[in-house]
Amino acid sequence: MTQPDATAVFDEISEMDSKALFKPKVVALVVSNSEDKGPNLMTASWYMLAGYNPFRYLLSVSHSDYTHEIIEESGEFVLAAPSSEMIDALVLSGMESGRDLDKIDHLDIETLPGTEIDVPILKNAVGNIECSVMDSFEFENCTYYFGKVEKAYITEDGLDGRLLSLDEDVLAYMGSDWAEGDTHTKSRFYAELDSEDLRRFPGDQVVEGLPEDRREEYEE
Numbered sequence: 001m002t003q004p005d006a007t008a009v010f011d012e013i014s015e016m017d018s019k020a021l022f023k024p025k026v027v028a029l030v031v032s033n034s035e036d037k038g039p040n041l042m043t044a045s046w047y048m049l050a051g052y053n054p055f056r057y058l059l060s061v062s063h064s065d066y067t068h069e070i071i072e073e074s075g076e077f078v079l080a081a082p083s084s085e086m087i088d089a090l091v092l093s094g095m096e097s098g099r100d101l102d103k104i105d106h107l108d109i110e111t112l113p114g115t116e117i118d119v120p121i122l123k124n125a126v127g128n129i130e131c132s133v134m135d136s137f138e139f140e141n142c143t144y145y146f147g148k149v150e151k152a153y154i155t156e157d158g159l160d161g162r163l164l165s166l167d168e169d170v171l172a173y174m175g176s177d178w179a180e181g182d183t184h185t186k187s188r189f190y191a192e193l194d195s196e197d198l199r200r201f202p203g204d205q206v207v208e209g210l211p212e213d214r215r216e217e218y219e220e
């Protein structure tokens with residue numbers, strides 16, 4: 001039987017629109033700290049958990065960002081998970097460079113000293129991860145930093161077992177787009193999630209469908 005063409009099943013989208021597929025995403029606020037000029041904030045969606053032992057996050061930073069200059073100097077950064085009340089910080093820190101504006105001061109962002117690294121954490125974030133750069137590589141116009149987790153924090157009662165409690169005011173970012181009205185900037189969209197939106201799926205149903213020899217491993 002001949003398979004249908006992909007375009008008979010899907011709408012083709014541009015590479016730019018492929019960004020919509022892996023949303024919602026909690027976009028990070030990256031804090032870095034310049035020895036001379038103090039702390040800076042940058043919005044970052046190019047990051048991922050990149051392995052255990054040691055636990056590490058991979059963060060891609062464009063060479064043109066001030067954050068790149070600071071991390072090259074200091075070898076440290078904080079990945080903060082913003083709350084939805086920090087939507088202004090997410091927008092501004094993705095538009096303005098710390099070379100031109102002290103974003104922390106302008107946004108009146110409250111910080112606390114980092115514990116293991118010399119970079120402040122964000123007091124009103126849902127959580128903060130202190131990272132020290134253990135390795136990095138360059139590709140095209142970015143440097144990819146492997147940040148070893150030195151310390152991680154979540155707001156009080158922010159965990160529900162191993163899960164992020166959806167009662168927390170987490171900023172589930174959906175992306176940006178031009179919206180109705182005469183505006184200078186795109187609108188930013190985020191989803192409101194709360195604990196009622198959580199669905200449980202017991203993995204046993206998947207195991208039951210496996211061939212017998214593969215099932216045994218899980219049923220012991």
Ligand SMILES: Cc1cc2nc3c(=O)[nH]c(=O)nc-3n(C[C@H](O)[C@H](O)[C@H](O)COP(=O)(O)O)c2cc1C
Pocket residue numbers: 027040041042043044045046047060061062064065066067068090091093094095096097098099
């Ligand atoms: C939603 C969003 C995500 C972004 N993600 C990244 C990223 O992961 N890495 C990066 O280098 N720049 C990213 N940017 C762009 C920087 O945040 C932006 O260039 C910022 O002004 C850099 O600030 P700085 O010069 O103070 O470091 C992102 C911007 C937005 C709006």
